[in-house]
Amino acid sequence: MKLEYIETKEKTTEKGDHYIRKIYAIEGYTITVDDVAYNDGSTYHDVSITAPWRNMTERTYIPEIYYHDGFMGNEAPRIQIQTTSYGSMEPEEFKRFVAAQQKALEIAEILTEEFITKQQKED
Numbered sequence: 001m002k003l004e005y006i007e008t009k010e011k012t013t014e015k016g017d018h019y020i021r022k023i024y025a026i027e028g029y030t031i032t033v034d035d036v037a038y039n040d041g042s043t044y045h046d047v048s049i050t051a052p053w054r055n056m057t058e059r060t061y062i063p064e065i066y067y068h069d070g071f072m073g074n075e076a077p078r079i080q081i082q083t084t085s086y087g088s089m090e091p092e093e094f095k096r097f098v099a100a101q102q103k104a105l106e107i108a109e110i111l112t113e114e115f116i117t118k119q120q121k122e123d
Contacts (some may be wrong), residue, residue, distance in 0.1 A: 003019060003110055004064075010018055026107055029065065033115070045069065046116050061086070061100035065108055067115065077119075079112045081105065089095025 003049075006023040007026035013019075024031040029049055035046040047067035064082040068075075081104050089097060 001106055003031075003108065005099055006010075010024060024111060027103060028062070029107060031111065045109075049111070060096040063101065063104045066113065067111070077116050079108045081108050081117065 003024050003026045006025055008023075009019075009021045011019045018037045022033040022035075024033070029052055031049045032050075033047070034044070034046045038044070046069065049065045049067055051062055051064050063084070066080045066082065068078050068080060070077045081101075086097060089113045
């Protein structure tokens with residue numbers, strides 16, 4: 001399982017604000033990283049993660065994965081996996097559920113390394 005770089009888009013406005021958007025993908029999830037350097041010297045950073053089930057028609061147990069930026073530096077940034085209850089399941093269905101959760105955990109670990117741990121080392 002590997003994080004794949006898709007593309008970078010850049011734009012500088014007439015006011016001098018500079019926008020950079022990097023897009024990545026992993027196992028159907030799309031990760032969008034936005035960085036803005038405003039002309040007043042302030043900056044903005046955001047990581048958005050879109051789950052693949054948003055484009056699926058069949059039932060899936062793939063959970064949402066979120067990037068929390070620590071709200072203006074008050075907390076450390078972190079990756080979280082959304083949980084939910086699906087009620088009782090037959091064993092085969094439960095295997096599908098567990099496999100999707102395990103995959104999400106592996107993806108969350110990769111995203112934590114790439115977008116939190118590496119970023120902290122660079123800062």
